[in-house]
Amino acid sequence: MKENKPVLHTVLTPSLLPLYNASDTIVVIIDVLRATSTIATALYNGAKYIIPVDSVAKCIELGQMPDTVTAGERDGRVAEGLQHGNSPLEYTRDFIENKILALTTTNGTHLLSLALNQDAGTIITGSFPNLSAVVNYLTEQNRDVLLACAAWKGRINLEDTLFAGAIVNALQNRFEINCDASRMAQMLYGEAGGNLFEFLRTREASHYRRLSGYGLEEDIRYCLSVDVASILPVYREGKLIAE
Template sequence: MNQKPSLFTVVSPRLLDIYDISNGIVVVIDVFRATSTIATALYNGATRVIPVDSVDKCIQIGKTTGGITAGERDGKVIEGLAHGNSPAEYPRSFIAGKTLVLTTTNGTRLLHMALNNGASEVITGSFPNLSAVCDHLVAQNKNVVLGCSAWKDRFNLEDALFAGAVIERIRDHFAIHCDSSLMAEDMYRLHKNDIKQFIRKTTHWHRLAAYGLEADLEYCVTADQANVLPVYRNGDLVSLTGPAGGS
């Protein structure tokens, strides 16, 4: 009988270095809202999303690629950029056929850390593309690290909730000897039927709801609204599964 691949959940980028991720798949999770926006843009026909960690780099790459620049700090579009981090800003009528250059702090940093530590593949995950992530991880049959982007290295609930949703679906295919994975799965199982209420307890909800973003946050915990698989290839996040529709 073949040995099952392992699965671990890393609840903060600060902890990534203590895990062996070489030749494994790292799922970058940044539910509110970077990875939800990435999935949505690609689902709605964006040709690629270029994740960058600084505003200056975002502006520069936007100019050289003709891409749409996007990013927020504290719920507001950054001066010099064209758009924000809201998935609602990227309907098919706007984003199809275009490049999105997205600056995010937590998720982009974790993505580059994963690459530097030898991950064989980096994908991004969020509730809107939950099934695509789960199907891919099962099909690849490789070790997996579910990487929570957290908030300035501090644990957050929403990223762990998504990790728990993944684990609940695919646990039979993996060897899971990891308390953070067990915690994430238990938390998801406890709250999956009241998830839109539960997220109102999170610090991110209080931070972003103050800017009128409640509908955004509810979308970000709704499964399979943008079911594509963003994969990092040569500096770009591209859809492995191709857009299946969208508004």
């Protein structure tokens, strides 16, 4: 029987991306704690667009433009010289509406440049706050998909894997999934059983430990909340904009 479904793969860490074909493919960038949750939230609350950049210096430079907020973190903390951090809770409508956000993060922006180098067909960003928007878009498009986890300095992490699992779970009947990483992600998401926060806490997820050590439990809870910022960030000519 000929399979006519589009193909879905999960890439659990950026260094594995070159093993997969990204052209003519939708690449979903996943950095649950906290870059892609922040991106969805800022756009949902009316930011004009987001400029993801790979260096703090470039971010500071972009801050010279009018109506531009600079933000970013290194190793989970506000990077020196930037105005704001990577907490989605900072980006309320009052603060971010009609502004431009220049953002640099430890892992997410690195993965984005890898995807660009590989000539990705379309790049979008995914997080629990915009889960359904991502699922609906992938369903409508009916094209091949790579779920690309930003991980932590190359090492696989649980929270990005769980988000990939949520997508696999929603799309499993619409895509051909001959990919152990996708199946593993789906099983782990199933095991979390709807309580992602408790799952990360009790399983001693490494980034949960890192962020909760900084007193960021409220951030983590928000980043695990489904559909609270229901919007689709799409990358176009250097900018993430709301579709």
